[in-house]
Amino acid sequence: MKINVVFTLIFTLALTHSFGQVKKSTKGTFALTNATIETVTKGTVSGTLIISEGKITALGSNVTIPSGANVIDCKGMFIYPGMIDGGTQLGIVEVSSISLTDDSDELGELTPHMEAITAFNTSATAVSVTRVDGITTTLVVPQGGLFPGTASLVNLVGYTPDQIYAGFKGVVLNFPGAGRRGFWDRRTDEELKKEEEKALKQLNDVWTEALYYVQVTDAAAKDPSIKVASNPEMARIAEVIRGKMTLLIETNKSSDIEAAIKWAQDKKVAKVVLTGVAEGWRVADKIAKSGFPVITGPIIALPTRESDNYDKAYANPGIMSKAGVKVAIRTNDQENVRNLPFHAGFAAAYGMSKVDALKSVTIVPAEIFGVADKLGSLEVGKLASIMVTTGDPLEPKTQIKYLFIDGWIVPLDSRHIQLYEEFLNRSPGLKK
């Protein structure tokens, strides 16, 4: 009983008092009662969900509420797993037009050892702006160059890299391609082809060097007389070659996607995820045949060619999904990662099933990242990354009422909400 009072006190304080930028997150034992629980993997359950020690410890209609638990009545509300965005620059880009606030793109073509999580600003304004919309976990992806760096999966609560790390890292490869980057890109087809060939040769040269590095370091492990100079670039790619780390291959144009699949198969890369995949719908069967999972997005986007139907970017996830591809959805955004459910919603409006659309931002990315034992659905033993909503989380009208990330109850507070509270009825108003 005493514990209950203390928890309630902390809980109340956390929700009503502002400490610094946004209110504090707290941990405890919670019973979410009378809810409709959308587990994602095991159907819909009515009843109670218990959170204890940061994990889901029970859920169902016949659940005993532990003594001392904070009881939150969720009558008329729904519980969903927190959403996972499979590709963002959230936290590493603060204001995109101010280059010194952009930590996403290190100089050089070969920088696989650059760690996105190192530059993740856990107090970035956009972090709380994002999570209050139910996005609890994001992949932070460095960009630019052939091997831009290493992406990390993070939970959007905590203040240090250790606290936010969600258990997955992957090396990013921008697969050589010939796409123009915008209306202003005036390179000729010939120039593009030359650049593509040069980039592919560069990639193969790097790979060959990395294979040597693997041989040399293997030998050095057996023979201490062999000295290997520090080579962090090769060391990181070697982890991919050894099958210890996933290769995230960013590729978008249909011919590039095919080339990337062939390349990865030729090189026998053990763990491959295709990312971007804007024209996946053109080669969906080939992707399905490869067995490589896909993280695609943004979905709310223009088609890649003027001669394509206006809705091809919306329809892309559904077409791939129907062809048998494992599809997760990303925003590829920074400050508006909060739109993730709407990208999934558009995928559903234009052909993906609603069930698959919800899975594409929950359990599917969790599986792709190898963290499905912890995230992506509501199951006993998983981390409590949970949102309590007034309805379908993909609908704009739906409100999020409670948020838990990695077991912490996170106050629904952000600068956008604070400005609303301050300015809805401004004081002083028109007259001082």
Next chain:
Amino acid sequence: MFKILNIFNLLFLVSFAQAQVTKGSLLIKNGTILTVTKGNMENADLLVENGKITKMGKGLVAPAGTQTIDATGKFIMPGIIDAHSHIGIDVLNEASRPSTADVWVGDALDPLDLSVYRALAGGVTASHAMHGSANAVGGECETIKHRYGTLNPEEMRMEGAPRTIKFALGENPMRVHGEGNRIVPATRMGVEQVFRKGFEDAKAYMAAWDLYEKEKVKNPAALKPVYNKRHETMAEILKGNIIIHCHSYRSDEILMLLNVCKDYQIKRLVFQHTNEGFKVAPELAAYGAMASVFADWWAYKFEVYYSTAYNAAILTKNGVVTSINSDSEEYIRHLYHEAAKTQRYGSLSDEEALALITINPAKQLGIDQRVGSLEVGKDADIAIFDGHPLSIYAVPQFTIVDGVVRFNRSKDAADQRLQASATRAETGFFLHKEQHNHDRCLEGAFENTATFFGLERE
């Protein structure tokens, strides 16, 4: 003889300027009509005759042979209006001087722009094709109807729509002129003085012409003032004949232009973007100034860092006539979804949210007597969705302009380009990454100045 020739020329010009607008008749049966201004009608019909809505109600009958659309289970709403876009024009920035009131995007209409078709596919029937924001005073804009299919630029104009002009505050004119060209304005102080000087010049110009008109009566040889298009346009603003649409972000600069307009008794004023409009909503409402905003764009540059997605809701609840715009050939395709975001951020009602993309932008463009709601007598600009347009799962099925079906989802073919042009010949692959390092408003200004101050162009 000379006179007759002149009259002939004049007649020729008039007939050329007034393009024949294609109008249609049709009957839409048995849908849910969202009028926006006068509530909803269930299982209702809507009759269109010669481009106008002539009847709304149950069991309507049309003359034999009239095209009929079965809207059973569907939602019928006014055609969506975008108060800020740059589609349907070839070029948008004359970024050469801090004031270019003498130019007009209506001279550069492009009926071949595929973006117009794609906007139709999002239920958008009219848009405000704006000059860019490189200059404090940009050029005049053009309100266009999405009559995609015509090859005649004249048919794109919304005949009779009031004149509008683009103004711009803050970073864009400061970057292009102050940082780029080392001329005023390099600060928000300087931007203010561009307007004040422009209006003072216009007043002096009007006075000179008034004086001349009086002098002429007494002295036929009186010297005519030199014609100046820039001053002419600024004078028309002072006379209330042109609506100002001003690119703006910060609350201080919004108040600045409000004060300038107060000083020159200019009433017709719409702020564009207006990211910090929420901070000065009482002042905007009291003045009758309107605001056109993004649903949730922020943080792509410093002057939008202190934004909130609740902006439209705060403005609306404070009595400001507010619209949600796209400023993008991508976003224009889902303004209904952008409007829906105000239900997450500020819990606006369905009617309030739909007004943001229909009757409110119509008011801001001065065309609300013609479009923006479904009412008898209004233009038959209509969007039909398979679900409620504020639902994420709703898909536009038909888009109708002046009673003519310009988009029909069941007949959407892959390639909707009207023809390849010299500048749009490529069918190549473009990956559009919506990274808002700048607004679309600065397009064109970069082509010349990017190299000067290291701006990223993506």
